[in-house]
Amino acid sequence: MSDLVTGDAVVLGLRPARLPSRALAIVLDLLVYFTGYTVIMIGLAYSTASLDEAAQAAVMVASFVLVLVGVPIAIETLSHGRSLGKLACGLRVVRDDGGPIRFRHALVRGAMGVVELPATLGSVACIASLVSSRGRRLGDVFAGTLVIRERVPAARVMQVPPPPPWLAGRFATLDLSAVPEGLWMAIRQYLTRMNQLDPQVGAAMAARLADDLVARTGAPAPVGVPAAAFLMAVVHERQSRDAAKAFRQTGPAPVPMGGAGSVPVPVPVVGPVAAPAPVAPVAPVAPVAPVEVEAPRSGGFAPPA
Numbered sequence: 503m504s505d506l507v508t509g510d511a512v513v514l515g516l517r518p519a520r521l522p523s524r525a526l527a528i529v530l531d532l533l534v535y536f537t538g539y540t541v542i543m544i545g546l547a548y549s550t551a552s553l554d555e556a557a558q559a560a561v562m563v564a565s566f567v568l569v570l571v572g573v574p575i576a577i578e579t580l581s582h583g584r585s586l587g588k589l590a591c592g593l594r595v596v597r598d599d600g601g602p603i604r605f606r607h608a609l610v611r612g613a614m615g616v617v618e619l620p621a622t623l624g625s626v627a628c629i630a631s632l633v634s635s636r637g638r639r640l641g642d643v644f645a646g647t648l649v650i651r652e653r654v655p656a657a658r659v660m661q662v663p664p665p666p667p668w669l670a671g672r673f674a675t676l677d678l679s680a681v682p683e684g685l686w687m688a689i690r691q692y693l694t695r696m697n698q699l700d701p702q703v704g705a706a707m708a709a710r711l712a713d714d715l716v717a718r719t720g721a722p723a724p725v726g727v728p729a730a731a732f733l734m735a736v737v738h739e740r741q742s743r744d745a746a747k748a749f750r751q752t753g754p755a756p757v758p759m760g761g762a763g764s765v766p767v768p769v770p771v772v773g774p775v776a777a778p779a780p781v782a783p784v785a786p787v788a789p790v791a792p793v794e795v796e797a798p799r800s801g802g803f804a805p806p807a
Contacts, residue, residue, distance in 0.1 A: 518636040519593045519649040521628065528619065528627075530587030531574065539569040570620070575612040579605045583647075592653030598646050607645045614641035662693045662741075665734035669727065673739045681718045686740070689715070689733050696730060708733060 582602040583595030618627040627639040708729035716723050
C-alpha cells in the first residue's frame with residue numbers, strides 16, 4: 503500500500519497496480535484501438551483511392567495519430583483516468599497526490615505511451631514498471647501520475663472478544679467521557695489481535711493500555727482483574743452504552759404536552775347545571791347486636807403478602 507500525502511496533509515492508503523493487471527488493461531485497450539484503427543483505415547482506403555500517394559500517406563499518418571494517440575488521451579481526460587481496459591480490470595490513473603488527472607497528465611502519458619508501448623513492443627514499459635517501487639512506467643514518471651487499484655477486497659472485520667461473565671456490569675458507573683478515540687482504537691486493535699502476539703509482549707501491552715485507560719477514567723485499578731479482561735469489560739461497557747444511546751435516538755418521539763407545537767384539544771361545552779332535587783329524610787336504623795367471631799386457628803402457613 504502506498505502512503506500518499508495530499509495537500510491537506512492527509513495520508514492516503516492507495517494500492518498501486520502491478521505489472522500483470524496493468525499489462526492486461528493495456529492489451530485490452532490496444533485491441534480496441536487497433537480494431538477501430540483497422541476499420542477506419544479500410545474506410546479511408548476506399549474514400550481516398552482517387553488521391554495521390556502523398557495525400558494518402560498524410561491521411562494515414564493523421565488517422566494513426568488521431569486514433570492511437572488522440573483517442574486514448576481524450577478517453578482518459580473525460581473519464582478521469584479510466585480507459586476501457588482499466589475499467590474492466592478495476593484500475594484508475596490518479597495524480598501523485600491522489601487527485602484526478604487532467605488533460606496535461608493524459609497528454610504526457612499518451613505521448614510517452616507511443617514510444618513505450620507500440621514502438622518498443624512494451625519492453626520499456628515493462629522494465630520501468632518492474633524497477634519502480636509503485637509499478638510506474640516512464641509516462642507516469644514524467645506526468646506525475648500513478649495507476650491504482652479501485653476494486654480492493656474488503657478487509658474482514660475482527661470482533662472484540664467478550665469479557666468474562668463475572669465482569670458483566672461491573673463497570674456500569676465508570677466515566678468514559680475523557681477517553682480519546684485514539685486510545686479506543688488502540689485497545690480494539692490489541693483485543694482483536696492479542697491471540698497472535700507473544701504472551702509476554704501481549705501482557706505488557708495490555709498492562710500499558712490498562713494503565714492509560716485508568717488514568718483517563720480517574721478510577722482506581724480493579725484488584726484481581728487481569729489487564730486484558732479489564733479492557734474487554736470496559737470496551738463491552740462502551741459498546742452497550744453506544745447501543746442504548748442509538749436505540750433511544752431512534753425510538754418514538756414524545757408527544758408534546760404544551761407549547762407552540764402542541765395540538766389544541768377541543769374542550770366540550772357544558773350547559774347550565776340543573777338544581778339538585780330535594781333529598782327525602784332517611785329513617786333511623788335500629789342498632790345491630792354484636793356478633794362474636796371465632797379466632798382463626800394457626801395452620802403453620804404464612805399469610806399471603
